[in-house]
Structures are given as structure tokens and as C-alpha cells.
Amino acid sequence: MPTTTHEDHHDHKPxxxxxxxxFSTNHKDIGTLYLVFALLMFFIGGSMAMIIRAELFMPGxxxxxPEFFNQMTxxxxxxxxxxxxxxxxxxxANWMIPLMxxxxxxxxxxxxxxxxxxLPFAFSMLVSTLFMDGGAPAGxxxxxxxxxxxxxxxxxxxxxxxxxxxxxxxxxxxxVIATILNMRAPGMTLLRMPLFVWTWLITAFLLIAVMPVxxxxxxxxxxxxxxxxxxxxxxxxxDPVLFQHIFWFFGHPEVYIMILPAFGIISEIIPTFARKPxxxxxxxxxxxASIAFLSFIVWAHHMFTVGxxxxxxxxxxxxxxxxxxxxxxxxxxxxxxxxxxxxxxETPMLFALGFVVLFTIxxxxxxxxxxxxxxxxxxxxxxxxxxxxxxxxxxxxxxxxAGTYYWLPKWxxxxxxxxxxxxxxxxxVVFVNLLFFPQHYLGLAGMPRRIxxxxxxxxxFNMLSSIGGFxxxxxxxxxxxxxxxxxxxxxxxxSRVWEGARGLEWTVASPAPFHTFETPPDIDDSMVAHGDHx
Amino acid sequence: xxxxxxAYYVPHGTKWPIVGSIGMLLLMVGASxxxxxxxxxxxxxxxxxxxxIFMMFGWFGxxxxxxxxxxxxDQVGVSFRMGMVWFIFSEVMFFAVFFGTLFYTRMLVMxxxxxxxxxxxxxxxxxxxxxxxxxxxxxxxxxGDFDIIPAFDVPLLNTLILLTSGFTITMAHWALKxxxxxxxxxxxxxxxxxxxxxxxFQAEEYIHAYTELGLTMGSGIYGSTFFMLxxxxxxxxxxxxxxxxxxxxxxxxxxxxxxxxFAFEGVAWYWHFVDVVxxxxxxxxxxx
Ligand code: HEM
Ligand SMILES: [Cu+2]
Numbered sequence: 001m002p003t004t005t006h007e008d009h010h011d012h013k014p015x016x017x018x019x020x021x022x023f024s025t026n027h028k029d030i031g032t033l034y035l036v037f038a039l040l041m042f043f044i045g046g047s048m049a050m051i052i053r054a055e056l057f058m059p060g061x062x063x064x065x066p067e068f069f070n071q072m073t074x075x076x077x078x079x080x081x082x083x084x085x086x087x088x089x090x091x092x093a094n095w096m097i098p099l100m101x102x103x104x105x106x107x108x109x110x111x112x113x114x115x116x117x118x119l120p121f122a123f124s125m126l127v128s129t130l131f132m133d134g135g136a137p138a139g140x141x142x143x144x145x146x147x148x149x150x151x152x153x154x155x156x157x158x159x160x161x162x163x164x165x166x167x168x169x170x171x172x173x174x175x176v177i178a179t180i181l182n183m184r185a186p187g188m189t190l191l192r193m194p195l196f197v198w199t200w201l202i203t204a205f206l207l208i209a210v211m212p213v214x215x216x217x218x219x220x221x222x223x224x225x226x227x228x229x230x231x232x233x234x235x236x237x238x239d240p241v242l243f244q245h246i247f248w249f250f251g252h253p254e255v256y257i258m259i260l261p262a263f264g265i266i267s268e269i270i271p272t273f274a275r276k277p278x279x280x281x282x283x284x285x286x287x288x289a290s291i292a293f294l295s296f297i298v299w300a301h302h303m304f305t306v307g308x309x310x311x312x313x314x315x316x317x318x319x320x321x322x323x324x325x326x327x328x329x330x331x332x333x334x335x336x337x338x339x340x341x342x343x344x345x346e347t348p349m350l351f352a353l354g355f356v357v358l359f360t361i362x363x364x365x366x367x368x369x370x371x372x373x374x375x376x377x378x379x380x381x382x383x384x385x386x387x388x389x390x391x392x393x394x395x396x397x398x399x400x401x402a403g404t405y406y407w408l409p410k411w412x413x414x415x416x417x418x419x420x421x422x423x424x425x426x427x428x429v430v431f432v433n434l435l436f437f438p439q440h441y442l443g444l445a446g447m448p449r450r451i452x453x454x455x456x457x458x459x460x461f462n463m464l465s466s467i468g469g470f471x472x473x474x475x476x477x478x479x480x481x482x483x484x485x486x487x488x489x490x491x492x493x494x495s496r497v498w499e500g501a502r503g504l505e506w507t508v509a510s511p512a513p514f515h516t517f518e519t520p521p522d523i524d525d526s527m528v529a530h531g532d533h534x
Numbered sequence: 535x536x537x538x539x540x541a542y543y544v545p546h547g548t549k550w551p552i553v554g555s556i557g558m559l560l561l562m563v564g565a566s567x568x569x570x571x572x573x574x575x576x577x578x579x580x581x582x583x584x585x586x587i588f589m590m591f592g593w594f595g596x597x598x599x600x601x602x603x604x605x606x607x608d609q610v611g612v613s614f615r616m617g618m619v620w621f622i623f624s625e626v627m628f629f630a631v632f633f634g635t636l637f638y639t640r641m642l643v644m645x646x647x648x649x650x651x652x653x654x655x656x657x658x659x660x661x662x663x664x665x666x667x668x669x670x671x672x673x674x675x676x677x678g679d680f681d682i683i684p685a686f687d688v689p690l691l692n693t694l695i696l697l698t699s700g701f702t703i704t705m706a707h708w709a710l711k712x713x714x715x716x717x718x719x720x721x722x723x724x725x726x727x728x729x730x731x732x733x734x735f736q737a738e739e740y741i742h743a744y745t746e747l748g749l750t751m752g753s754g755i756y757g758s759t760f761f762m763l764x765x766x767x768x769x770x771x772x773x774x775x776x777x778x779x780x781x782x783x784x785x786x787x788x789x790x791x792x793x794x795x796f797a798f799e800g801v802a803w804y805w806h807f808v809d810v811v812x813x814x815x816x817x818x819x820x821x822x
Pocket of ligand 2: 251255298299301302
């Protein structure tokens with residue numbers, strides 16, 4: 001296998017910081033910006049989580065004011081969702097999609113730059129609200145009126161910050177779609193595309209469909225607050241529940257926006273380390289598409305206790321449960337891919353396996369929550385918190401870790417320290433379970449979420465959870481260290497990096513040259529990662 | 535998908551995106567402080583607006599120059615078109631929220647407030663005697679009594695104006711395809727004129743509503759949905775008219791050829807979209 005298609009290639013990296021990073025039109029550099037930014041946000045959001053866990057370490061009020069506690073839960077969620085997880089996946093999309101489909105860059109490189117460079121400004125605005133009169137928004141990331149309308153001067157800053165994030169996401173998603181539909185090398189047919197590309201195509205569609213919905217909801221909040229409208233005010237003929245419908249019409253697809261690219265990453269990694277092609281490639285594609293479709297018609301499972309008509313409760317319960325079918329297809333396909341494979345357990349594979357097991361636990365708790373009468377008890381308790389942290393932390397974030405270890409040698413040209421990587425995985429997996437598993441019990445026993453104090457019978461599990469939280473948080477500094485070391489040096493990576501790796505991205509040198517595939521590669525079956533025919 | 539053999543144009547870096555971000559930040563922070571009651575912040579808002587306009591001139595100007603120099607191949611054109619189509623789709627979803635709000639409030643909230651369904655007792659105790667018929671500004675009669683604008687009056691005229699403008703822009707497209715530059719400019723000018731006419735009537739209608747009918751944004755849910763839908767639509771017509779105007783100027787300068795006229799197409803699509811939204815508005819806001 002020839003290692004590089006562009007041996008004669010010289011990198012024309014723009015000179016100077018401004019030219020290289022601020023004016024950039026290079027998908028790899030912009031991808032790096034996204035990833036670094038996401039990591040920074042991960043730590044900012046993480047430090048807020050540490051404050052939450054510190055306050056909840058023991059019953060009683062110890063460290064912070066209740067008002068500040070509520071600001072922490074609110075801003076933690078907003079930062080993690082919009083600042084860490086989503087931009088991190090966009091970073092992966094930027095780096096990998098052009099490399100995986102044999103394109104010279106993203107379809108609209110300048111817009112790509114703008115999508116990124118809105119983010120630092122938007123988050124400066126959002127985080128600055130912590131220092132304003134009355135503090136940051138504290139009504140929860142779900143922004144329910146009338147509570148959120150009582151926020152102090154920070155209200156409008158947070159709303160406009162969300163508008164900016166939406167603009168950025170929509171432009172990013174448009175770029176992804178245009179890239180995938182228009183920039184594939186000849187021969188890279190749709191059903192030969194790597195699953196990561198497929199899941200991102202679907203994610204981008206979801207983003208364009210629902211980010212404007214969030215924008216609409218936020219706009220109505222703004223007009224209700226400042227321009228006398230009555231959208232969410234029953235006295236004027238409006239309805240606060242309407243907000244919840246709109247928010248969750250955005251919100252449920254949003255959670256799939258955060259998990260579909262993760263599915264994609266895992267579907268790349270498992271075949272590599274099982275040394276077998278992905279089992280059921282086509283069914284994976286269809287499962288992803290049906291998950292995306294279903295995600296539009298299940299939103300009110302977040303609102304079972306709001307007082308919907310009975311027919312609505314039953315419909316949303318059944319529709320929600322249907323999502324388990326395509327999700328199950330995926331899990332079974334990953335397992336079948338490993339079945340009788342020649343498996344090895346490098347760090348990316350460890351994280352991928354952790355993902356499969358722990359995400360499935362999150363899926364099961366989701367299924368429990370989907371049962372209306374059960375949800376009447378679980379709703380707004382720590383059980384919900386446990387559920388979404390299993391799917392988001394051991395799901396999305398683990399997939400991000402897995403993907404980073406998997407492609408880091410391609411990005412940097414060096415191997416990371418495998419021993420430290422394994423340590424990072426095992427410590428993370430132990431502590432994350434210590435952190436979130438007890439929260440299931442807390443929730444089942446009735447501990448409400450978003451409350452800074454609790455009655456003493458919840459003390460033990462909360463203390464365990466907090467210890468897990470601090471340890472998990474500290475462990476993530478290992479990740480930074482490992483990545484940093486790998487950027488600076490280490491064993492030279494080959495272009496294939498992993499013995500079992502397939503796909504176009506492994507046909508270019510490591511580190512990937514600044515420009516790749518300036519002329520479309522000729523694709524043959526040995527180069528593509530997946531496809532019907534394999 | 536067609537793939538041309540020659541290389542895709544990966545543009546060099548520019549300062550315009552970051553200028554746009556700074557403009558957006560000024561705009562948003564300025565607007566925030568202004569809304570919070572700091573009157574001086576409006577200068578920051580305007581500074582942001584100017585920066586954004588400056589950015590658009592700079593960025594579009596750059597792209598136009600590159601296009602005139604023939605740096606884009608067909609594949610780049612496809613990217614631009616896809617970008618525009620998906621952008622319009624995002625706009626469709628944005629309007630869908632407000633239409634959805636209208637339907638939800640009319641079909642569900644009104645009857646519930648009037649005491650229908652499981653919450654009958656609530657309706658009786660909280661708002662007994664509330665007459666839940668559309669148009670409505672809620673049980674508390676928020677904003678006071680108001681009259682609505684009849685559909686088969688100025689709104690019908692505006693419908694005809696927009697439909698006609700859809701026709702004139704199609705004529706412009708034909709002229710362009712036949713390389714009839716004069717026809718192109720004339721039809722474009724007519725389209726711009728119709729856009730302005732629409733906006734004029736819309737403004738008159740708003741003034742009438744505010745000054746004579748007592749219908750304002752504060753007129754409960756009717757005023758809220760009415761002004762949100764027609765207001766955002768009007769805002770889009772304004773943008774669309776400006777875009778049409780720019781295209782008209784560029785047509786006069788001879789920027790477009792029979793094959794190469796993405797900007798024209800993009801704006802035409804946008805205009806049709808605005809047109810279709812209006813038809814929805816006319817039916818659901820005014821007629822029904
Ligand atoms: C297996 C499919 C899933 C099902 C059946 C499911 C079901 C549910 C239900 C019924 C709730 C509402 C619980 C309540 O508030 O009472 C919920 C909450 C939540 N789920 Fe899931 N879920 C699933 C997968 C996911 C995934 C993949 C993610 C994200 C990656 C996710 C993220 C969330 C979040 C963030 C919340 C809480 C939102 C909030 O109230 O702040 N879920 N889930
Ligand atoms: Cu959901």
C-alpha cells in the first residue's frame with residue numbers, strides 16, 4: 001500500500017498567527033481550533049460541575065448560595081452542550097470528513113472559519129453573565145418561562161449568546177452537508193462512505209432543522225420579556241407549556257445531534273481493532289436515519305408530568321420506546337462486528353468498548369423514563385441526571401476520547417503514550433461510574449435535581465458520587481497531558497497507524513499534510529472502510 | 535453528483551469572517567445593554583450593524599471578484615447552491631415555529647382556557663366567563679380591545695403584489711438565460727419596485743393597526759402571533775428587496791452570464807421562499 005498519495009507535496013502553511021489561525025480556510029486548522037476550544041470549554045464546564053458536586057458532598061448548605069448553585073447547573077449544561085460536546089464533534093467533522101471522502105477541504109472554507117470564530121465571542125458573552133448583577137441565568141438550561149423571564153440583566157446576554165451559537169451551528173451544518181454531497185471523490189458512492197460521514201450527514205440535517213426552532217423559542221422569550229407579547233402568558237391567551245413543546249422539539253433531536261456522530265466514531269473504531277469489516281453496514285445507515293426521523297416525534301417524553309391529555313402521554317411513550325429498536329440494531333451490530341474478530345485493546349478500543357456497555361446502560365434508563373407511570377416518579381429526580389450523564393458522558397464524551405486517541409497519530413504524526421492512555425481509560429471508567437451510578441439510586445429514592453441541599457438519607461450516595469466526580473475531573477488532566485506530549489513528540493506514526501485500519505484517511509501521511517487530496521484520489525475497494533460489498 | 539476534473543478552488547484566508555464576528559458581538563452586546571435600559575449602548579449596536587454591513591460588502595465583493603476572474607468551477611457553484619438551499623430550509627424551520635405557535639394557541643390553548651378538556655374546573659375557577667373565540671387577547675384582555683385587519687383589503691393587494699413579483703423575477707431569469715441584458719435589468723427593477731410597494735403597504739397597515747385599530751404587539755396572543763409572523767416576514771421582504779436591488783445593479787454591470795449566475799438564482803430562490811411564506815400568512819393569519 002503506498003503510504004502517501006502526495007509525496008511531492010509541500011505544505012503552504014500561511015505565515016504568522018493571524019494568517020494561520022484567525023483567517024484560516026484550512027479544514028485541519030479549523031478542526032484543531034474547534035477541538036482546542038471544546039477542550040477548554042470542557043474544563044470550564046467541568047469546574048462548574050466540581051462546584052456542584054462540592055456543594056452536594058454533604059447535606060446542608062456549605063459552600064455556595066442557592067442562587068449561585070442554580071447558576072452553576074444552568075451554565076454547566078449550556079457550556080457542556082453547546083461549548084464542549086457539539087464543537088468537539090464539529091472539530092472531528094472538519095478534520096476527518098474531507099480526509100474520509102477524498103476532498104481537498106470543506107465545501108465552503110470561509111464560512112467554515114466564520115462558524116468557528118463566532119463561538120469564542122458567543123461564549124465570552126455567555127460566561128460573562130456570571131459576573132453581572134444578579135448573576136448568570138439560573139432557571140436551568142431548558143430556559144422554561146416564566147422562571148427564566150425573571151432572570152436579571154444577564155437574561156438578554158444569554159439569549160443573544162444562544163442566538164450566536166445557533167448561527168454558528170447552522171453554518172457549520174450547511175458546510176458539512178455541502179461537503180458530503182458535493183465533494184466526494186469519484187467512486188466514493190453514498191453507500192461506501194464511512195459511517196462517521198453518514199452519521200454526520202444525518203446530524204447536520206438535524207442541526208439545520210432544529211437550531212432555528214431553538215432560535216424561534218428564544219426569540220419569543222425575548223419579545224415576552226421586552227416587547228409586551230404574551231406567547232407564554234396564559235392571561236394573554238398564551239401558554240407556558242407551549243414553550244416546553246417548542247424547546248423539546250429542538251431538545252430531543254439535539255440529544256441525537258450529540259450522540260449520532262459518537263455512533264459514527266465508534267463504528268469506525270470497532271472494525272479496526274476487531275480486524276473485521278463493520279457488521280451490517282447498510283443497516284447501520286438505515287438505523288441512524290430512522291433514529292433521526294424518530295427523534296422528531298418523541299419530544300414530549302420530557303413533559304409527561306406537565307398535564308398533557310392521556311392520548312398524548314400514550315403516544316409519546318410508545319414513540320419513544322420505538323427508538324430502542326434502531327438503537328438496539330446498532331448495539332447488536334457493534335457486538336457482531338467483534339464476534340470472532342482478532343481483537344486487540346488499544347486505548348481507542350477500550351473507550352469504544354466502554355462506550356458500548358455504558359451507553360447501553362443509559363439507553364436502558366432512558367427506556368425506564370419513557371414509561372409514563374414510572375416517569376411520574378422519576379421525572380426531575382437524580383435518576384434523570386444519571387440517565388443523561390450515562391448517554392452524554394460515557395456516551396458522547398467517551399466517543400470523543402476514543403476518537404481522539406484513534407486519530408491523534410494521524411493528526412500529530414506521533415503515537416501517544418499507550419500505557420498512560422490505558423491508565424486514563426481505566427481511571428475514567430471507574431470514577432465515572434462511581435460518579436453517576438449512585439445517582440440512579442438517589443433518583444429512585446426521590447432526590448430532586450437542581451436543588452443545592454437534600455435530606456440526610458441521601459448523604460452516603462451523594463458523597464460517593466462527589467468523590468467519583470472529583471476523581472473523574474482530575475483524571476481528565478491526564479488526557480491533556482497525553483495529548484500535549486503526543487503533539488510535542490513520541491514514536492513516529494506510520495500512515496496506516498493501526499494494523500486493521502481501513503479508509504482513505506489512512507492513505508495519507510502522518511501527520512496529514514496541510515493540503516490533502518487536491519486532486520481527487522482514485523478509489524479502489526482496498527481503500528474504503530465500509531460498504532455493502534465488503 | 536458531478537465531479538469536474540479540474541481542482542476545486544480552496545480559497546485563501548480572509549479577515550472578513552473575524553470582522554463579521556466582531557460586528558456580531560458589538561451588535562449583540564449593544565442590543566443587550568440597550569434593552570437593559572442603557573441608552574448609550576445603541577451606539578454600540580449601530581457600530582455592530584455598520585461593521586456587519588462593511589463585512590458583507592467586503593466578503594461578497596471578494597467573492598464576486600474571484601468569480602469574475604473565473605476561479606470557480608462548476609463544483610464550487612454546486613456548493614454555493616447547496617449552501618443557499620439549506621439556508622432557506624433553516625429559514626423555513628424558523629417560520630415553522632411561529633406558525634406552529636399560531637396553530638397551537640388557536641387549536642389547543644384557546645379551548646383549554648375556555649374550560650374544555652381535563653382542566654375544565656381550572657377554566658371555570660380562574661377565568662369563568664372567558665369567551666375563547668379567535669381573535670383573542672386572553673382572559674385578562676391584555677392590551678385592551680382591538681380590531682383586526684380584514685383579509686380582503688390591503689392584505690389581498692399585497693398578496694397580488696408578491697405573486698406578481700414572483701412572475702417578474704421569473705421573467706428576469708428568462709431574459710438572463712436569453713442573454714437579454716436590458717430585459718433582465720427592467721424585470722429586476724420591476725421586482726424591486728413591487729417589493730418596495732409591498733413594504734409600503736405593510737408599513738401603512740402597521741401604522742393603521744397601532745394608531746386606529748388598537749392592535750399592537752401587546753394585544754395578547756393575537757397581537758403577539760400577528761406581529762411576530764408578519765413582522766419577521768416583513769423583515770425578510772426587506773432583506774430580499776435589498777438583495778434584489780444589489781442583483782439589479784450587478785445585472786446592469788453585466789456580472790451575469792447565461793451559465794454563471796449563482797447570485798441571481800440564490801436571490802430568486804430566497805424571494806420565492808418569502809413569497810410562499812406570505813401565502814401561508816395570508817391564509818392562516820388573515821383569512822382563517
Ligand atoms: C435509548 C434512547 C433514549 C430514551 C428512551 C430516552 C428517554 C428519555 C426520557 C423519557 C427523558 C425525560 C426524563 C424526565 O425528564 O423525566 C430523557 C431525558 C434526557 N435524555 Fe434521554 N433517552 C434516550 C437517549 C438519550 C441520548 C442518546 C441522549 C444524549 C446523548 C439523551 C439525553 C437526555 C437528556 C440530556 C435528558 C434530560 C434533559 C433535561 O431534562 O435536562 N437521552 N431521556
Ligand atoms: Cu428526549
